[in-house]
Amino acid sequence: MTATFRQPRIRSALFVPAQRADFIAKADQRGADAVILDLEDAVSESGKASARENAGIWLRGRAVEQSPLATVRINSIGESAIERDLDAVVHPSLLAVLVPKVRSADEIVEVAELLSWFEGKRGMQRGAVRIWPIIETAEAVRDANAIAAASARVAYMGGGTSEQGDLAREIGFEWSLDGAETLYIRSHVLVAARAAGVQNPMTGLVSGLADVDEVRAFALSARRLGYAGMMVIHPAHVTVVNEVFTPTAAQLREATRMIAVLDRAGADGFGAVNHDGRMIDIAMARTAVAMMEDAARSDVGRPRSATRSWKETP
DSSP states (O other), rough: OBBBOOOOOOOOEEEEETHHHHHHHGGGGGSSSEEEOOOOOSSSSHHHHHHHHHHHHHHHHTTTSSEEOOOOOOOOOTSSSSHHHHHHHHTEEEEEEOOOOOOOOHHHHHHHHHHHHHHTTTTBTTTTTTEEEEOSSHHHHHHHHHTTTTTTOOOEEEEEETTHHHHHHHHHOOTTOOOOOOOHHHHHHHHHHHHHTEEEEOOOOOOOOOOHHHHHHHHHHHHHHHHOEESSSSSSGGHHHHHTTTTHHHHHHHHHHHHHHHHHHHHHTOEEEEEEEEEEEEEHHHHHHHHHHHHHHOOOSOOOOOOOOOGGGG
């Protein structure tokens, strides 16, 4: 039997090195929508076994979709550690595994098959654990659409465009805050993810720890492109990222007004109308509804809009 695929809304996902039991103990207090327990680059080879043990203990103590959501960055598919990683962390409380250094869609298929095996071993429904590919190789950028579409488990996806990271090394770009050198990569990966039906593409990340203004600027750039959230490496980044990726009260009020105006126009037989000096139409109303539903999924205490006949995309 296949589980109904879960895709909870994630604005912020905080990396926590899994060998640090003291960091894990505080992970629930940081305000992030999701925690990424890291078994990969943040953990030395000598610390891998204890990291797996810590991750397993944490996951076994959690309920399904407990806040913050539980995810794990496993080691890459080319390493023998991946099966030990999955054996340690596949549990009903695990939302997703982040797959680093992906090079092909076949790797995602292989991870999906391994997950099915371990889900069966644990008595879980197949499909319960989602896949989150991290695009941080040149091949993955090139084949982003195939990777996003490789498995119905893919629910989150994004590029590893951080300063001096794996992708920077492979492609040779020099990171800057304005992001010009990664604009194509971020846009290409985003469109590939959206086209494959991935509704929560995640960007990442800013490596500077102290400058939250830098984090805000990068997050705003990603939000304007169309990303739904961002990975972060420090608790100080969480609040600003949540803020950027949550519709403001003013935006929600304006969305409500727009919907009401178009409802009245529709009752009179019009699909477009002048609203505060600009032309609005049904497409804009659908976008307004999507914003309000996104806010509701983000649990920001905003009311959902009433159901309208024009909400459904043709």
